Amino acid sequence: MAKMNDSLVLQVSDVQAEARDVLLVELRDPQGAPLPAFEPGAHLEISLPNGMVRHYSITNDSRERERYVVGVGRAPNGRGGSTFVHQALRRGITLNTSAPRNNFRLRTDARSYLFVAGGIGITPIMTMIQWCIANQRHWRLVYAVRSPQRAAFYEALSAHGKSVRFHFDSQCGREGLNVRQMLTDVQDGEHIYCCGPNGLMEAIRTHAGHLPAENLHFEYFAAPMPVADVADSAGAFDIDLRKSGRSFHVPPDKSILDVLDAHGISVPSSCREGLCRTCETAVFEGEVEHLDYALSQEERDAGRSMIICVSRARSARLVLDL
Ligand code: FES
Structure with a gap:
């Protein structure tokens, strides 16, 4: 299977209109190899040929291993990803995608x-x-x-x-x-x-x-509150990075991710809105003010990780696994 690190190279094998302004895009391995398994609620991060990176939910039966089908609604006031898919994505185009990720996992023990x-x-x-x-x-x-x-x-x-x-x-x-x-x-x-x-x-x-x-x-498709407003709602604090031994001050108008970027410390990120979970980081000490839309209430209560593109500290200091 065409594969780059944890990412995939997939080919658009079909594009179908499912309803007005809704397209279903079918993706397969170019050589027909089986694809990594996915669970209900999973999505793909797709790098579109126009340079945009978008997240689309997988909608086909999770027992299927030969294809992923993602649904894409046209968002007239969106930032252009869905318009590109609707106007320009055609059968035969090759796309770089993530392996399936899941922030919306179905609990199988519900009554x-x-x-x-x-x-x-x-x-x-x-x-x-x-x-x-x-x-x-x-x-x-x-x-x-x-x-x-x-x-x-x-x-x-x-x-x-x-x-x-x-x-x-x-x-x-x-x-x-x-x-x-x-x-x-x-x-x-x-x-x-x-x-x-x-x-x-x-x-x-x-x-x-x-x-x-x-x-x-x-x-969530989009953060309910603009990120700038989230940042304004919180104060300054300090972070200690346990692995590298470095410490930084996080001012009210910057996220932890911004501060790390500014100091050349690279942490994987994607949406930067608290949605995709890519920047999730383990927390060793300190109390987190969770401002994301990705962690469940149980995960928040456990306090073992945080989403560093938006979440902040209630305590004066956080110790992170970085
Ligand atoms: S980068 Fe998407 S949740 Fe932080």
Whole structure:
């Protein structure tokens, strides 16, 4: 298999319109070799030929080893990645990608699952639903999308009857999805997996106060709060790097990652918005102020690692595994 370190070289083997402004891009090994396994909720980091690096969720059945299918929604106000995919990505193009990564892992021990998808957020949820069906687990889906024409996998999902509830903005006037009502009948042991626009995610966080935090799982497309605002919300602190023995001051207007960059210390990073988890770093001492959208509540409570592109310190000093 064409492979560079932990990355892959894959070929676009098919591009299909799945719904209005939604494309499915199929990727395979150029020689037809089996691909690294992935789990429901995984995504690929893809380097596009226009120089942009984007993260797209894998949407096909996780038992398939010969292909990855990613879903790409056209984002008219995005930064250009989705527009490039929709206008210029064609069968036969070769792409550098990461191996599958997963920040939205499905807990396999939940009693049941409530999936909530908004728009293109359906893509990681589809692999989860396929896993539930294959493993005979109880699941249900609430899928909010502007219209049936824009609903990816509409026909396939419609076949599941009462397990799937669509909410089409075009048919509900100005009335949005009633999240509070949706969360009233969540069962004991039911885990909620949500992927969609930030407004939907924040509405669930707001109305899910009666549910255990460890039962809530989110995958963000974009940071809900601009990174600059996050940085402004915190004060200065110091970091000690245990491996290199160096220490630095982190001022309020800089992230730990910025400070390390400025001193020539290279840490892998990608989104720099607290989303992708690439910059996750182990913490030995100090109290972290977690400002990311990647770690689960359990991981935050454990305090063993932090996302250094956005998260900061509550204590005066942090000791990091760098
Ligand atoms: S670089 Fe993406 S989470 Fe830090």
